[in-house]
Amino acid sequence: MSTTPSPSAPASLPAPVPTVPEASLPVREHRYDIDVIRLLCSVGVIVSHAGATFLDAAGRKASGGAPAYWTGLFADSLGRFAVPTFFAIAGWAALVGAPPKDGARLRQRMVRLLVPLAVWTALYLLWGRWRGTNDGPIGDLALDSLFASVRPAYHIWYLYAYIPLIMALALIPMMRAGKRPWGVAAVLLAVAAAPTLAGDLSRVTDWDVPRFGWSFGAYQVIYAVLGALLIAAPAGAFGRRRLPWLLLAAGSLVAVIAYQHRIHYVIPNASLAIALLTGGFVLSLHRVRLPDRFRPVVSRLVDATFGVYLVHVMFEDVVAGRLVRADVGWPATVALFLVVSAAITVLSFAAVLLWRRIGLARLLG
Numbered sequence: 001m002s003t004t005p006s007p008s009a010p011a012s013l014p015a016p017v018p019t020v021p022e023a024s025l026p027v028r029e030h031r032y033d034i035d036v037i038r039l040l041c042s043v044g045v046i047v048s049h050a051g052a053t054f055l056d057a058a059g060r061k062a063s064g065g066a067p068a069y070w071t072g073l074f075a076d077s078l079g080r081f082a083v084p085t086f087f088a089i090a091g092w093a094a095l096v097g098a099p100p101k102d103g104a105r106l107r108q109r110m111v112r113l114l115v116p117l118a119v120w121t122a123l124y125l126l127w128g129r130w131r132g133t134n135d136g137p138i139g140d141l142a143l144d145s146l147f148a149s150v151r152p153a154y155h156i157w158y159l160y161a162y163i164p165l166i167m168a169l170a171l172i173p174m175m176r177a178g179k180r181p182w183g184v185a186a187v188l189l190a191v192a193a194a195p196t197l198a199g200d201l202s203r204v205t206d207w208d209v210p211r212f213g214w215s216f217g218a219y220q221v222i223y224a225v226l227g228a229l230l231i232a233a234p235a236g237a238f239g240r241r242r243l244p245w246l247l248l249a250a251g252s253l254v255a256v257i258a259y260q261h262r263i264h265y266v267i268p269n270a271s272l273a274i275a276l277l278t279g280g281f282v283l284s285l286h287r288v289r290l291p292d293r294f295r296p297v298v299s300r301l302v303d304a305t306f307g308v309y310l311v312h313v314m315f316e317d318v319v320a321g322r323l324v325r326a327d328v329g330w331p332a333t334v335a336l337f338l339v340v341s342a343a344i345t346v347l348s349f350a351a352v353l354l355w356r357r358i359g360l361a362r363l364l365g
Helices: 032-057 066-097 103-131 138-146 154-176 182-205 218-232 243-262 272-284 292-303 305-323 330-357
Strands: none
Touching: 032 066, 032 272, 032 292, 032 305, 032 330, 066 154, 066 218, 066 243, 066 272, 066 330, 103 138, 103 154, 103 182, 103 305, 154 182, 154 218, 154 305, 218 272, 243 272, 292 305, 292 330, 305 330
């Protein structure tokens, strides 16, 4: 069909723009390998934290109960890939997989993170009061939690770093899309200046200003950026064989165990051994094909992983607090660890699937 205007048409009218059929638009590939990685990371966090309870039961030394110590040390080290991998996936999602193109989309993501964080902060403060583990008045702890200077549960530190990191990474795709996200930039400037401002305000006024803990470190940015590079790479970019990457992960795990036993517990996430363990884990599953029959179940479980991360410490307190012991032999300790880890995992996923079914996902994750 000709697009030349007819003689009777005003010359200023633009020519019709051919439309692209909807079927010809590119369809974003769903990365089921990332679903598998996320699911294993969620379980890895539980395994690592369960292992830590066995280490604590042994007093973090082999003389306090060798079976509990070594079982706990192995499990704690085994799950150390999980949090760095979560940062890697966050980098891929923000920069490649589902980059926010404007401030509205970023705000939606922030709401999906901040609302559950606020709810679980309140729940863990109440949980600590009920169990008698809070180390101060609940009102003071709530204020300190707002500034991230006190964590109502130890694992929530991750969100205090994850949320500002996602905001910083989101600036890149938004600027590439032609946006000028001044509001996001202003929030990030406030986050960067707040620790100094809080300290200065405390010195000038003698007020007890809480330390400002919303921040991320260099290693978290690097895991996010390198993770985006690794995960976005095409199939076969790192070779067709997965065995070398599995061996790298296994060798790095041995190094992590040795470090935690001989040098320092807890090993920093910025450690080279952790970086190699994380890289070996991610690359061993890079672009792996998930059979069709498993996809619905995996997708459903993956949707629950954020909630599982938030709730599992409650079940850990209950299950591990009642069952973990350091005065039993090897067979009983290994069996006990498997039971504790499985119980926390099953209870956590069951709870999340239940509250998502009754419509509480926006509140609880």
